[in-house]
Each structure stands twice: as structure tokens, then as C-alpha cells.
Amino acid sequence: MELQTREALGNYEQTYPILSELNITSDLIIDASSMPDTDNSVVAIVFIIRRVQSYMEIFIGGEEAELRIYESVNKFRQLNSIDIQNAGLSGVLQEFMRIARKEAVLDFDNATDMEKARALFLDIFNEFLIDDPVGWKSQKYMTELRSCPVLRDVPDDGTWFEFADGATFNSLVDQLAVIVDRLEIPLDLIERIFDEYGKLVDDLGMRDTLFQGALSAGTRFGVDSIDALLRGGLARDLTLLLEGPAIVEKDALACLFLKWGIEEKGCVILVSTLCSPEMVRSALTSIGLDVAALEADERLIIVDWYTRHLRYITGIEEEGALIRVSNDLTNLAVGIDIALRKAAAWPTRRLILDIVSPTIMVEGFDRVNDFLNSLKAKLKNAKCTGLVTFNPGMHNREDVDILEDLFDGTIALSRRTEQGRIMSELHFSSYSGGPFSSSRIRLDLNEYGLSISDAEQKFSEERINFDHNRPKFSLGFPGIENISAGGLPLGQSYLIWVSSKMTSAEVMRPLIIEAVGKGHGLVLALSTVAPEEVFGWLSEHDIQPASLIARGALEIVDWQAQKDSRILGVEESEGVLRASKDITHLGVAIDLALRKITETEGAVAVIETHSPAFRTFDLRTVYPFVQTMNARLTKRGFTTFVVMDRGAHDARITAGIEELFDGVLDVMDAGDHLELAVLNLSNGHFMPEYRQLQRLRSGFSVDVSTRDPVAETMPLAEDINARIERLNTELNLALEEKAQLVKRTEEFMEREVQWQRKHDELRGHLSNLEGKLAEQQQALESAEEAPLEREHKREVSRILAVLDELLENLPEDMIDRFASSEEFKLYEKIMDIYKEVEDDTDE
Known part of the structure; x- marks a missing residue:
């Protein structure tokens, strides 16, 4: 063999003269220490290893030769890891490490499952140890292998092990999966090995073992009843469309989808133009996630397309797990690419995107459709499960159909009103990932949060809490706290739709009086109400507008004056900012007003300029204006109420406007009376049902009684005991509401007594003062002029x-x-x- 090897080397020296530097010992050890450190030397060594392997195959067969080369190269790599790294040989030797990853001695056709699992895990470990210049991977690997309770007879190089007594297939796989996790072996490396083994991996059930099933073909949505509809599971590289109006149910489902991505030890990416990073963190904290830790580990990555509404962003700004992006849609695509690269280190990836409908309103459908086609391909390549939220009410049917066809499935959220109560449900309208059920799932909003249940009651009811425990505002409508769980959270933006039977002034007046009465700073933007009318409302309650303006508690933007007189830009007079017709000047005036308010804690803004703006300017001008204005008000901590006339706009605009607000209230014409409902409310629980409005001297009150549509349709044959029990429950609820009303009435009466007492005291002081003045006047008139000196x-x-x-x-x-x-x-x-x-x- 020595003679034949020498002869072979001599034959190849003509092609590679540098081989003359090799020395061969009697036991066929090839000494290359005399060879120069050049690329030609590396090429020659690779060549000779291949030729030696070919030569050995003649004598001992291909499989045995392959195994011998593998063992020799592996031993050399472990003994000389640092020198190999310095010489740049890691990549060269890696090729030979891959030659025999599978055990050449294993007959897979007749091997046991445990032997097959051993072969697969050894291949994973050997692949992982190829790039180990310092040797720390090998040290940790050997420590883990020798401490594993299901293994024995582990050699020094870790290339083999036997099974300990009592070891089973499940215990072996579970323990070796733990070692994989502790060694932090990259997911893509494992996927390569799995691909080589093919169907065998699935037969052994290995995909569902490593990384808690991260390599399995399917995953969960994250809601039991929804997962039941996806009978074949949710494929990891699919992207679903979650479509529905601007309602909290859509946001809650998106949060649960995201939460499951965290629970399966993966990474989640949230791309948002509707929520600031602070809003996102608050929402995720409310469902029990440790947001700070997730961001520190870059398991929660936020692509922030919201901050662009507050300040100018150049290109892309990275700050750890936060990626801020400029207005450009191309830069948004780059920002998502960055996020996907960060997420690649984790076993699973999920992405949520809420930018579609708002961006179509501004950029147009074609451009956004191109963006989404590109994004879907990226998510599939990254094996990232996607969820895209979408509001079909904002778009024409043709565009909706195109988007539904683009994605792998559509979850449709819908609402209907039955006898004043608003009911929500969802179903799958399409799904290309396998068999699914189109059954409907009921979503119930109440004072405890969102309850999700399936119609067949196969799964226990799931309840989601989305109340962030913020301070509440009662809106100036007594009784509204009964349908909004204590009032509306402060620091958010609210849209109030008004009926044609009422004026904006009727809604604005109680808002203004309560805000000022409770000491909140107040900014008003008026288009149908004159500032003098507001001053009159305040004077009726003994509030001096001039005093409020002087101390920075009141600022008024007048967009009505431009209808009757010419205004250049923004003009200020007597504490009132008057803006020209240009919507840019309106925005400048509102910004100036916000900066002038010094009493910012709990500050309130009441705006009625949006309806005239939508009637005057095109949608692509006003829509981003409203979005930017809401963002700025929220950033400054204002609780904003925007009063608009629903009847003045078409359905697409009303749906689009609702998408931009944290809450939506609707005042509906119910024939002989008006009714109010909370249609949507972020960060606070509520009951979506219409309640009658009672007119008061200075506003409205909300009927606190609960609707009972069930009683109206109850069958006569209903069991009397069940009916009595239900009526008793309702009676107790009514008594509780009555007690609350009595308590509130007593508070009002006590407050009235206090005000009457103060009024009587002031009147007494005034009478005394008038008497003294009269006496002094009389004294002056009767007194003789004092003589001058x-x-x-x-x-x-x-x-x-x-x-x-x-x-x-x-x-x-x-x-x-x-x-x-x-x-x-x-x-x-x-x-x-x-x-x-x-x-x-x-x-």
C-alpha cells in the first residue's frame, strides 16, 4: 500500500509539483508540514485526499473508504482546530465532513427507530462541530453527551454512542433534543439535515420534537376555536388575511396570533402604521407578555411606520429590536427585510401587518398590491407565518377580490345589530392550506373583555382582557360609564358620529363644560360653532373664558371665520387662532394651539373640522392629515373627541375614518328618540349596544337600563324555573344599576346643596358690600368740603x-x-x- 501510494503521488507531481514536499511514513501518514502556506497547497491537499479515497475504494469498498476519510478528517480537525482556522482550511475540510454524515455501517432498511434517530442526531452534531476554531463547541458537546442519562460508551471524539439500559425511543429523542437546544444549534442547519433524510424524519416524528415543533409543517393560529376550523393545521409559510371593520375584535385576534408565536419559542414581527410602539407594548403587556425581555432578545421586532406621522425620518433608523421607517413604501419593504433577517435566528417566525387599508387610501391600490405580492413571497421564503389585517369596507369589491385571491386564506369578521345589540362573529371564507370548516365563531364583547366560543361548544370559552387600567373620562354624558366600563380611557382619540337630528354643538357643549369643570386644558377646533357661542356656554356656568386663555387652559382654532372673511395663513386675535381655508394652515393653527396649552395633564381636544375638510378636499389630502393630527394629539397626551356627521360621507370614507381612531361612538336616529352606542374601544372594555339618550338642559344622559331582546322572542313553552332564574338574575342586575343611579343622584343632590350654600354665602357678602357702598356714597354727598389751608x-x-x-x-x-x-x-x-x-x- 505504501509503495502504491508513493507511486500515485509521483504520478500526480507532474500536475501538482508542490506535492513533492509531502513525506509519507511507513504507516501511510502523510506529513505536509514542509509545504508552503499557499492556495496551491490547499488545492493539492484536497486533490490528494480525493485520490486516496478513490484508491481505497478499490481495496475496501466505497462505504468503508468514505467512512475512513470522514474519521481521519474529523480527527485531524479536532486536534488542529486553531491551525485549520488560521490556514483557511475550515471550508475545505467541511466538504469531507459532509461525505459521510450518515452512518455508512447502518442498514436503514433493517435498522431500529433508535438507530435511525442516532444516525440523524450524530449528523446534526457533526455538522454543527465543523466550524469550531477554538474548540469550545466540542467541549460543551462532549459535556452534554456524557451527562445524558440515555447514552453510554461515548468516545473522546463524540462520533458515536451506545444506548443506556432502559432507554426508549421517546426518551432518546427528548434528551437529544434538549442537547440540541442547549448547544443552540441553528435551525437552518437542522433543516438541511432533515431535507437529506427526507420522509424518514416525518416517519420518526422528529419535526414535532425539536424546538417544540418549530420544524413541523404546521402550527396553530393561537385560538382553540379557530384552530378547530383549520383541521389540517396552519402551514408555517402561509399568510392569512384577517378582514373586518375597525373593531377591537380584529386587534384582539391579532394579539393572540402574535402571542402563540412567542409561546412556541419563536420570534414575532409587528409592522404598524396605526399604533405607536408604546401602544403596541401596552397591548402586549395586557395579554401577559414580558415585552422588555422579548425586545432585549429580539424575539419581538417592531417595524414602526407610525412615528413618521410625528417627525421626519430619513430612510431607516434601527434601535435594537425597533426599526423606524420613513414615508417611502420602498423603505418599508427594506425595513421588513431587516426584521426578517433578525428573526432568522429563531426557530419560528410570525409577522403581523396593519398597513394595507390606510396605505391604499393614500398610495393607491396598484402600488400597495405590488408591495403585498413581493412581501408574500419573502414570507414564504423565510418560512414566516403571516397575518395581514384589512378593512374591506374601505375599498371597492374588485380590489377586495384581488387581495383575497393573493393570500392563502381569509378570516372574515362581521357584525350585525339585533334589537339594539351588536353581535360579532368570524368564519373562514377561504383557505388553501388544507381542509377547513366554514362554521361561524361567536365573539362577545362585555364589561369583562372579549369572549370567544364556537357554536357547537366543543371548546371552552376563551376570554381576552384588553383593558389597560387607564384613568377614564365620562364624556359629559351621565350613564355612559354603564356601557364603557367606567368611561373612556384618557389619552386616546375618539370619533363621535352625530345624527342629522342633532347638531355638533349639542355633543360638544357637555364635552367642553365637563373638561373645563374638571380642570383639563382644552383645545377646540371649530367650523360650525363660533367662538362667541362657546364663550356663552362657559359664561352660563360662571366660567370666564378670558381667564382660561390667559392661564393657558383654553385655546380655540376658528375655521369658521374663513367662510365670511379673508384670512391670510393663521391670524391670532383675543386668544383665538383663525386659519385660512388651506388645510395646511388649519394644521399649523392646531399645532400652535397645542403648544400654548400649559395645563397639559389630562388635556382634552374637541374637533369638528374634519367633516367640512372631507367635503372640501380630496381623500388623499385629508386622510393623512387626520392620521397625523391624531398621532400628534396622542403624543402630547390629549384625549381627543372628533365630532362628525355620518350622513355627510359615503360608506368607504366612514369606514376609513373609523380605522384611524381608538374608539368610535355612534348617535343613531331611532325614530322618536336618539340612541348612543360604543362601536369600538381600544384599551378598555365595553358593551356594544345602543342605549336611549335623554335630553337634559345642557346635554344628554344615557339610559342605564339593559336591553332584553331575548324576553321579546322567548318561546311560551320555556321552562318556568329557568325563566324565573333568568328574571331574578336580570332583576339583581337592574337593582345594582338602580343603586348606582341612586348613588349618582345623591352625589348630584349633595353637590347641588353645596353650590346653593356657596351661592347664598356669596349673595350675603354681596348684599353687605352693596350696603357699605351705599353708606359711603351717602357720607360723601352729605359731607362738607374740608377747608384748605x-x-x-x-x-x-x-x-x-x-x-x-x-x-x-x-x-x-x-x-x-x-x-x-x-x-x-x-x-x-x-x-x-x-x-x-x-x-x-x-x-
């Missing part, structure tokens, strides 16, 4: 005489002018007085 009188008389002489010597025109002036009358009066004094003195 004699010497002083003479001096004044002397000076007046001199002045009189000087006056006589003035030119005629100046005398005439003085004689016709008011000062001359005063002069005569003083002269008459002192003439009398002089006469008295002479006497």
Missing part, C-alpha cells in the same frame, strides 16, 4: 392769576383753540372755585 389757598390763587395773565398774551388763534376745548371748561371750573376761595379770604 389758608396759605395754600393764597399760593394757588396767585399761580392761577399768573396763568390767566399769560393766557391773555397768547396769539388769538391759540386762545380760540383753547377756548373751544374740553380743557377750557375744566380751567373755568377751577378758576371759579379759587375765585370763591379768594373772595372768602379777602372777607
Whole structure:
């Protein structure tokens, strides 16, 4: 063999002269220490290893030769890891490490499952150890292998092991999966090995073992009843469309989808134009996630397309797991690419995107459709499960169909109103990932959160809490706290749709009075109400508008004046900012007003300019204006109420406007009366049902009684005991509401008594003051003039005489002018007085 090897090397020296530097010992050890450190040397060594392997195959067969080369190269790699790295040989030797990853001695057709699992895991470990220049991977690997309770007879190089007594297939796989996890072996490396083994991996059930099933073909949505509809599971590289109106149910489902991605030890990416990073963190904290830890580990990555509404962003700004992106849609695509690269280190990946509908309103459908086609391909290549939220009410049917066809499935959210109660449900309208059920799932909103249940009651009800425990605002409508769990959270933006039976002023007045009465700073943007009318409302409640403006508690933007007079840009007069017709100037005026408010804690903004803006300007101008204005108000901590006339806009615009607000309230014409409902509310629980509005002297109150549509349709044959029990429950609820109403009434009565007492005290003080003033006036009128000192009188008389002489010597025109002036009358009066004094003195 030595002779044949030498002869072979001699034959190849003509092609590679550098091989003459090799020395071969009697036991066929090839010494290459004399070879120069050049690329030609590396090529020659690779060549000779391949030729030796081919030569060995003649004598011992291909499989055995492959295994011998593998063992030799592996041993050399472990003993000389640092030198190999310095010489740049890691990549070269890696090729030979891959030659025999599968155990050449294993007959897979007749091997046991445990033997197959051993072969697969050894291949994973050997692949992982190829790039180990310092040797720390090998040390940790050997420590883990020798401490594993299901293994024995582990050699020093870790290339083999036997099974311990009592080891089973499940215990072996579970323990080796733990080692894989502790060694932090990259997922893509495992996937390569799995691909080589093919169907065998699935037969052994290995995909569902490593990384808690991260390599399995399917995953969960994250809601039991929805997962039941996906009978074949949710494929990891699919992207679903979650479509529905601007309702909290859509946001809650998206949060649960995201939460499951975290629970399966993966990474989640949230791309948002509707929520600030602070809003996202608050929402995820409310469902029990440790947001700070997730961001620190880059398991939660936020692609922030919201901050662009607040300040100018150049290109892309990276700050750890936060990626801020400029207005450009191309930069948004780059930002998502960055996020996907960060997420590649984790076993699973999920992405949520909420930018589709708002961006189509501004950029147009074609551009966004191109963006989504590209994004879907990226997610599939990255094996990332996607969820895209979408509001079909904002778009025409043709565009909706195109998007539904683009994605792998559509979850449709819908609402309907039955006898004043708003009911929600969802179903799959399409799914290309396998068999699915189109059954409907009921979603119930109440004072405890969102309850999700399937119609067949196969799964226990799931309840989601999305109340962030923020301070609440009662809106100036007594009783609204009964349908909004204590009121509306402060620091958010609310849209109030008004009926044609009422004016904006009727809604604005109680808002303004309550905000000022509770000491909140207030900004008003008016288009149908004059500032003087607002001043009148405040004066009726003994509130001085000038005082509020002076101390920075009130600012008014007047967009009504431009209808009757010409205004250049923004003009300020008597504490009121008047803006021209240009919507840019309106935005500037509102910004100025916000900066002038010094009492910012709990500050409130009431705006009624949006409906006229949508009627005057095109959608692509006003929509981003509203979005930017909401973002700025929220950033400054304002609770914003935007009053709009629903009847003044078409369905697409109303759906699009609702998408931009944290909450939506609707005042509906119910024939002989008005009704109010909370249609949507982020960060706070509510009951979506219409309640009757009662008109008060200065506003409205909300009926606190609960609707009972069930009783109206109850069958006569219903069990009487069940009916009595239900009625008792409802009676108890009614008594509780009555107790709350009585308590509130007592508070109002007590407050009224206090105000009456203060009123009586003030009236008494005023009467005393008027009496004293009358006495002083009488005393002044009856009192005789006190005598002047004699010497002083003479001096004044002397000076007046001199002045009189000087006056006589003035030119005629100046005398005439003085004689016709008011000062001359005063002069005569003083002269008459002192003439009398002089006469008295002479006497």
C-alpha cells in the first residue's frame, strides 16, 4: 500500500509539483508540514485526499473508504482546530465532513427507530462541530453527551454512542433534543439535515420534537376555536388575511396570533402604521407578555411606520429590536427585510401587518398590491407565518377580490345589530392550506373583555382582557360609564358620529363644560360653532373664558371665520387662532394651539373640522392629515373627541375614518328618540349596544337600563324555573344599576346643596358690600368740603392769576383753540372755585 501510494503521488507531481514536499511514513501518514502556506497547497491537499479515497475504494469498498476519510478528517480537525482556522482550511475540510454524515455501517432498511434517530442526531452534531476554531463547541458537546442519562460508551471524539439500559425511543429523542437546544444549534442547519433524510424524519416524528415543533409543517393560529376550523393545521409559510371593520375584535385576534408565536419559542414581527410602539407594548403587556425581555432578545421586532406621522425620518433608523421607517413604501419593504433577517435566528417566525387599508387610501391600490405580492413571497421564503389585517369596507369589491385571491386564506369578521345589540362573529371564507370548516365563531364583547366560543361548544370559552387600567373620562354624558366600563380611557382619540337630528354643538357643549369643570386644558377646533357661542356656554356656568386663555387652559382654532372673511395663513386675535381655508394652515393653527396649552395633564381636544375638510378636499389630502393630527394629539397626551356627521360621507370614507381612531361612538336616529352606542374601544372594555339618550338642559344622559331582546322572542313553552332564574338574575342586575343611579343622584343632590350654600354665602357678602357702598356714597354727598389751608389757598390763587395773565398774551388763534376745548371748561371750573376761595379770604 505504501509503495502504491508513493507511486500515485509521483504520478500526480507532474500536475501538482508542490506535492513533492509531502513525506509519507511507513504507516501511510502523510506529513505536509514542509509545504508552503499557499492556495496551491490547499488545492493539492484536497486533490490528494480525493485520490486516496478513490484508491481505497478499490481495496475496501466505497462505504468503508468514505467512512475512513470522514474519521481521519474529523480527527485531524479536532486536534488542529486553531491551525485549520488560521490556514483557511475550515471550508475545505467541511466538504469531507459532509461525505459521510450518515452512518455508512447502518442498514436503514433493517435498522431500529433508535438507530435511525442516532444516525440523524450524530449528523446534526457533526455538522454543527465543523466550524469550531477554538474548540469550545466540542467541549460543551462532549459535556452534554456524557451527562445524558440515555447514552453510554461515548468516545473522546463524540462520533458515536451506545444506548443506556432502559432507554426508549421517546426518551432518546427528548434528551437529544434538549442537547440540541442547549448547544443552540441553528435551525437552518437542522433543516438541511432533515431535507437529506427526507420522509424518514416525518416517519420518526422528529419535526414535532425539536424546538417544540418549530420544524413541523404546521402550527396553530393561537385560538382553540379557530384552530378547530383549520383541521389540517396552519402551514408555517402561509399568510392569512384577517378582514373586518375597525373593531377591537380584529386587534384582539391579532394579539393572540402574535402571542402563540412567542409561546412556541419563536420570534414575532409587528409592522404598524396605526399604533405607536408604546401602544403596541401596552397591548402586549395586557395579554401577559414580558415585552422588555422579548425586545432585549429580539424575539419581538417592531417595524414602526407610525412615528413618521410625528417627525421626519430619513430612510431607516434601527434601535435594537425597533426599526423606524420613513414615508417611502420602498423603505418599508427594506425595513421588513431587516426584521426578517433578525428573526432568522429563531426557530419560528410570525409577522403581523396593519398597513394595507390606510396605505391604499393614500398610495393607491396598484402600488400597495405590488408591495403585498413581493412581501408574500419573502414570507414564504423565510418560512414566516403571516397575518395581514384589512378593512374591506374601505375599498371597492374588485380590489377586495384581488387581495383575497393573493393570500392563502381569509378570516372574515362581521357584525350585525339585533334589537339594539351588536353581535360579532368570524368564519373562514377561504383557505388553501388544507381542509377547513366554514362554521361561524361567536365573539362577545362585555364589561369583562372579549369572549370567544364556537357554536357547537366543543371548546371552552376563551376570554381576552384588553383593558389597560387607564384613568377614564365620562364624556359629559351621565350613564355612559354603564356601557364603557367606567368611561373612556384618557389619552386616546375618539370619533363621535352625530345624527342629522342633532347638531355638533349639542355633543360638544357637555364635552367642553365637563373638561373645563374638571380642570383639563382644552383645545377646540371649530367650523360650525363660533367662538362667541362657546364663550356663552362657559359664561352660563360662571366660567370666564378670558381667564382660561390667559392661564393657558383654553385655546380655540376658528375655521369658521374663513367662510365670511379673508384670512391670510393663521391670524391670532383675543386668544383665538383663525386659519385660512388651506388645510395646511388649519394644521399649523392646531399645532400652535397645542403648544400654548400649559395645563397639559389630562388635556382634552374637541374637533369638528374634519367633516367640512372631507367635503372640501380630496381623500388623499385629508386622510393623512387626520392620521397625523391624531398621532400628534396622542403624543402630547390629549384625549381627543372628533365630532362628525355620518350622513355627510359615503360608506368607504366612514369606514376609513373609523380605522384611524381608538374608539368610535355612534348617535343613531331611532325614530322618536336618539340612541348612543360604543362601536369600538381600544384599551378598555365595553358593551356594544345602543342605549336611549335623554335630553337634559345642557346635554344628554344615557339610559342605564339593559336591553332584553331575548324576553321579546322567548318561546311560551320555556321552562318556568329557568325563566324565573333568568328574571331574578336580570332583576339583581337592574337593582345594582338602580343603586348606582341612586348613588349618582345623591352625589348630584349633595353637590347641588353645596353650590346653593356657596351661592347664598356669596349673595350675603354681596348684599353687605352693596350696603357699605351705599353708606359711603351717602357720607360723601352729605359731607362738607374740608377747608384748605389758608396759605395754600393764597399760593394757588396767585399761580392761577399768573396763568390767566399769560393766557391773555397768547396769539388769538391759540386762545380760540383753547377756548373751544374740553380743557377750557375744566380751567373755568377751577378758576371759579379759587375765585370763591379768594373772595372768602379777602372777607
